[in-house]
Amino acid sequence: AQTVTQSQPEMSVQEAETVTLSCTYDTSESDYYLFWYKQPPSRQMILVIRQEAYKQQNATENRFSVNFQKAAKSFSLKISDSQLGDAAMYFCAYRSAKTGNQFYFGTGTSLTVIP
Amino acid sequence: GAVVSQHPSRVICKSGTSVKIECRSLDFQATTMFWYRQFPKQSLMLMATSNEGSKATYEQGVEKDKFLINHASLTLSTLTVTSAHPEDSSFYICSANSASGGWTDTQYFGPGTRLTVL
Secondary structure (H helix, E strand, O other): OOEEEOOOOEEEEEOOOOEEEOOEEEOOOOOEEEEEEEEOOOOOOEEEEEEEOOOOOOOEEOOEEEEEEOOOOEEEEEEOOOOHHHOEEEEEEEEEOOOOOOEEEOOOEEEEEEO | OOOEEEEOOEEEEOOOOOEEEEEEEOOOOEEEEEEEEEOOOOOEEEEEEEEOOOOOEEOOOOOOOOEEEEEEEOOEEEEEEOOOOHHHOEEEEEEEEEOOOOOOOOEEEOOOEEEEEO
8 A cells, every 4th residue: 555654743834934844655656646635623624735646747726835756756735925724734645546546644744833 | 616514513422322424525426435534633544435336345444334334326425333332432534536526536525523422
């Protein structure tokens, strides 16, 4: 099974600053999808951003962007102009494009935003 | 689009009773639905995968007779915790893959159900 590693259990960032959350994964496949989900205190899992492995261009969604390094199997999330509402658990996830639709989640990074 | 609801959001029950949790895709058809369990400050643990009209596939270590899953339609899956015990207390989350609308490779999550067994 694929493994997804988030090496930062906790991170903090000053409001309006930029923070980067790291994620690495292990796979022998070439075609897959990567995701970042946010889980605020309400516990609702919210899709933040999604990347298709065959695309070289890094995905962006407003203040959220990724640095996708396929050779290094790295998929970090950058949050610019951090806001108080960004405080949450962030989970990185992997999905094969070919061998089923199961997600493999990392252990999560708890992000604190300091006013 | 791609909204998933769960009901109830919170349930408290006595030990030995059964509890049913519903998961609905509101604006899309879900070919596959997933059930997760999440312990405090931990990641999501996949319990089972269900496809409409067929039996669910359970992950290793998950008792299929205890956690009954029914996926009767393309918009509804239910998880029944039978003869619940305090150790079953947890946060249960469902998600769905969209067959149409949204990205078909993406899982859309329900808001979760907090189960407390006394």
